[in-house]
Amino acid sequence: MNSKRKLYLEEEKLFFLHSYYQSGxxxxxxxxxxxxxxxxxxxxxIKKYDNFSEKLSLLSEQESPEMSNRSKEAYKDENAQLKKRIKELEKALSFSKLETEAR
Known part of the structure; x- marks a missing residue:
């Protein structure tokens, strides 16, 4: 089998690095x-663009909203969304476990 190597443009690499630093x-x-x-x-x-990595990680820190500047409503909304996402993931996990047992 031939596996083709994907070639990335410099912009794509920097975009991925920026996304990586933001993602956690x-x-x-x-x-x-x-x-x-x-x-x-x-x-x-990361090694190749080492001089950019500090700038990219700092940018992602600056773009995230300050914890002290957020309202209680924003926390409540985020908390509700996270709880909803947890329920969805728990449901998907239980379905996956059932599917695995069936196989």
Whole structure:
């Protein structure tokens, strides 16, 4: 089987690095989520663009809203959304467990 290597443009690499710093995910999880072949590739980009990495991580910190500037309503909305998402994930997990047992 021939596996084709995906070539990424510099803009794409920087975009992925910026997204990685914002995501808070592990390298492995981030690569799996974004279809990057392996964390080693992400590591090579981090090393290559080391001078950009500080700027990218600082940008992501600046873009996130300050905790003290958020209203109670914003916290309540976020909390409600997170609880809803947890329920959805728990339901999907239980379905997946049932499916696995059936197999």
């Amino acid at each position: 995910l592990s390298k492995h999880a981030f690569c799996r989520e974004h279809g990057i072949c392996c964390p080693a590739l992400l590591n090579s980009w």
